[in-house]
Amino acid sequence: MQVSAPAKVILFGEHAVVYGKPAIAVPVSSLRVTASIEERSSGGLEVFAPDLKQRFYFPRQDNNAEENAIEVAVRLTLERLQAKLPQAVIRLDSSIPIASGLGSGAAISTALVRALGSAAGRVLDPQTTNEIVYEVEKMHHGTPSGIDNTVIVYEQAVFFVRSQPIEPIKIGLPFSVLIADTGQGALTKVAVGDVRRLYEAEPERIQPVLERIGALVLEARKMIERGAIHALGQLMNENHLLLQQLTVSSPELDRLVKAALDGGAAGAKLSGGGRGGNMIALVTPDSAAQVRASLLKAGAVRVFETQVK
Ligand code: PMV
Secondary structure, eight states: OEEEEEEEEEEEOTTGGGGTOOEEEEEEEEEEEEEEEEEOSSSOEEEEEGGGTEEEEESOSOTTSOOOHHHHHHHHHHHHHTOOOOOEEEEEEEOSOTTSSSOHHHHHHHHHHHHHHHHTTOOOOHHHHHHHHHHHHHHHHSSOOSHHHHHHHHTSOEEEOTTSOOEEOOOSSOEEEEEEEOSOOOOHHHHHHHHHHHHHHOHHHHHHHHHHHHHHHHHHHHHHHHTOHHHHHHHHHHHHHHHHHTTOOOHHHHHHHHHHHHTTOSEEEEESSOSSSEEEEEEOTTTHHHHHHHHHHTTOSEEEEEEEO
């Protein structure tokens, strides 16, 4: 028996979303975490994550040791299910690069929560799954907005505002986005903390930047619903400039953004926490190959294409 969860990418509004502004994110269904469940008659639960080179056994041997994300996910899920520990081996295989803003942590948690539900003979509803994964995300991010877990659990394009019900977005015309990795790992938690310090030190300069990002996201939603790709590209470019003002870009991200535009992308920006990780470029069937080549030439270590539909 197998269950799975996708990667995600933020199209607009990262960082400002932490301050209550809207953001738009989409699932990347071609990159996934798959959980394979093998039931057995004894031996407790084993969770095996070959990509992380980690194995966990339950019941835990040392209850005094601090729990890691996998252990928290198992505990919270069994509590919510009011289920006994299943006798099973759950294997987690991931094709999502880790620590690069594609939501690998939230996807691992989501696949694991679903696998435990399945091992207990139950289907957890998306809202409960989302709540559990959000709790686990707090371990990675400190004060996450909740956008990662939401887009991954629901696996649909979302217009997200912190603490509000999610709004699916209607895609007027499918479009393609290239996701290019700078190869530089960066901790979202650090970037989010730095933006917080900047905001507290200079609120009169930073508040308008956050407001403008919020306004731009509303505009982007309209353009996505209308299928106005060119206008959407312009909004991406502006969003990148505003993220630079929040100090979350980096020379590598700026270089890839420039390379994408030079290669003919309709727009480009960093995506996610920034300071490294990924950037995105809006492409058409005509420009995709040229933009990809330009990104690789400028030093991207990996380029994925995803269709937003
Ligand atoms: O680095 P990622 O892709 O997990 O994105 C984090 C998005 C932020 O807005 C920077 C933080 C958050 O919790 O929303």
